[in-house]
Amino acid sequence: INAEYFFFFFFCGSKSVVLYPPHENENLYEGHIREATLRFNFTDGRFRRRGLQDTTSMVMSPVDPQRPDLDQFPRFAEAVPVTCALRPGDTLYMPAFWWHEVTSKASSEGYQLAVNIWFHPFYEKEFPCPTCRPYASTRYDHLHRLFGAG
Numbered sequence: 001i002n003a004e005y006f007f008f009f010f011f012c013g014s015k016s017v018v019l020y021p022p023h024e025n026e027n028l029y030e031g032h033i034r035e036a037t038l039r040f041n042f043t044d045g046r047f048r049r050r051g052l053q054d055t056t057s058m059v060m061s062p063v064d065p066q067r068p069d070l071d072q073f074p075r076f077a078e079a080v081p082v083t084c085a086l087r088p089g090d091t092l093y094m095p096a097f098w099w100h101e102v103t104s105k106a107s108s109e110g111y112q113l114a115v116n117i118w119f120h121p122f123y124e125k126e127f128p129c130p131t132c133r134p135y136a137s138t139r140y141d142h143l144h145r146l147f148g149a150g
Helices: 073-080 139-147
Strands: 005-012 014-019 031-041 046-060 083-085 090-095 099-105 114-117
Touching: none
Parallel strands: none
Antiparallel strands: 005 090, 005 114, 014 083, 014 099, 031 046
């Protein structure tokens, strides 16, 4: 899941994309990965985890959509995906908060090329909070002042 919208421009190779709308969160067993604080050790050139924060920016599903374990995740059988195949010249618009699984395949020359352009949504949502409703982003207050009524 991404909290931003993006356009996915595809140039070379192929991709298959499986999408699930945000209302499928329960069927996908929404989970959150806590953010870590890292420190770099200049002696050995390695990063080490200093601690875990209470915040999260990574939302994930423990279900493998390619090989779902329906004994462990029975509600996944109720999730309804939208699938698409991307070829060179295609563009995919990805709304914020949509679940997605992407599988890539290189071209016959061995290449795969795509470009994403991200932008913040008008509506935002707090994470982790499965019951929180989206709200209007304050990032666009200047547009309301510029074009707003009154």
